[in-house]
Amino acid sequence: MFGFIKNKLKKIYNQFTSKIQGIFSSKTIDEQTLYELKKILLSADTGVKTTKTLIEHLRQEHKSGKIGDGAELKQSLENKLNNILSTDKIEKNTKVYLLVGVNGSGKTTFSAKLANKFTKDGKKVLLAAADTFRAAATEQLEQWASKTNTQIVTGGQKQDPGSVVFQACTKFREEKFDVLIIDTAGRLQTKTNLMNELEKLRKIIDKKLPEESVETFLTIDAMLGQNSFEQARLFNESTNVSGVVLTKMDGTGKGGIIFALKEEFNLTVEYISYGEQLNEFEKFEPKKYVTELLEK
Ligand SMILES: Nc1nc2c(ncn2[C@@H]2O[C@H](COP(=O)(O)OP(=O)(O)O)[C@@H](O)[C@H]2O)c(=O)[nH]1
Ligand SMILES: [Mg+2]
Structure with a gap:
């Protein structure tokens, strides 16, 4: 497997x-x-x-x-x-990735992994640090940006994340970037605040970049078991999640959640992530996964 x-x-x-x-x-x-x-x-x-x-x-x-x-x-x-x-999802030419998920689920790390991959593919990549809730969050993404040679838009602590996203979208368009990856906060004062904010960010993107294909990826920590189902439910109800990034697969043998997410929430796993190194992630391939699961 x-x-x-x-x-x-x-x-x-x-x-x-x-x-x-x-x-x-x-x-x-x-x-x-x-x-x-x-x-x-x-x-x-x-x-x-x-x-x-x-x-x-x-x-x-x-x-x-x-x-x-x-x-x-x-x-x-x-x-x-x-x-x-199995899905009938059509491969889109996605330009904008919005990473959402609870604190610690791996949004920032995966943003860096994705940025690194696209940069290596020869694309012009822009990161946006829209987690302005904690100062450390922006610093963390800044470090990844310099490590991966990626340009980044940041805001000050407690600055409206919407203004960071607005700025990033402007820069993306004016300087003709290929990919924009937006890292967001996983915790605010309340769940309602968080969900409202994510919705607001999505609206800003849609308004600023109406012609671009946007994906909202929900990061789910594979190690959390039953808790991950709760997170999937919460985010799925309130935000327009288009796919899941299943993180920390190196810490668990429990890949069954992939089936449950699809069957119970109609959420498709797009990537699996399994470490803290930049190359430790893969595009999820359902057929291959099922074969590996049952054959080896
Ligand atoms: N083992 C392992 N650790 C991970 C993985 N992804 C993230 N982490 C670690 O989990 C912690 C939280 O990750 P982070 O990206 O900051 O989560 P965020 O709060 O959602 O942005 C950090 O210490 C990461 O290094 C993974 O796939 N495997
Ligand atoms: Mg983060």
Whole structure:
């Protein structure tokens, strides 16, 4: 599982893998087999609702004689997982990325990773430090900007983040940048304040750069388990999230959340991030992921 995300992660997932391989190699299937599979899915953070649906469908297929052994079970599970992750999302030529998510979920780090990647691809990249809530937040992004040779727009502490975004959008257009990456605050006095502010930032972008394709990426810390579901719910209800960046995958073997996010919130994981080095992230590829998950 996850062999494609380099050896760093391989170790973490081996345990999950050996357990599921045992099930796939069994000659017969019974309630106990389904129960074992359910336990594995739940322990991988696949979520109660998604796991229940999967197991119930497999049980019905077993009862009707469609799946009789571990190999057939595996094939059916693989199809179902692929179905969950399948999207009809069209690849857009995204120019503006708005990073949202709770404090510590990895927004600033991922902003830097994305900036670094695009710069290496030969694009002209602009970072915007719209987390003016804490002075340290701007400093952190400034350090990444100099490390990655990226231009940055900053504001003073407690300056209206909207004015930083406004300035960044102006600079983006006037100086013909290719990509704009906006890092935001994850905490304000209240949740309502935060959500209102994010909405306001999005409006400024849409108004200033109406012709550009914008993505709002929600960073979710994969290590938080059930808490991540709460965050997904909160942000999904209040902001226009277009995709998820699943961070800190190096700290957990629980990749099941990817299925739950899609099944329960219709949120698509776009990137997975697994370390503090600039190159430690990947574009998420659903088919490859499911194969790795079940094969290795
Ligand atoms: N192990 C690991 N640490 C990460 C990852 N992404 C971010 N971090 C660390 O998590 C902490 C919070 O990240 P930060 O980007 O500042 O989160 P923000 O508050 O959402 O901007 C920092 O110490 C980061 O170095 C990751 O993918 N893996
Ligand atoms: Mg930050």
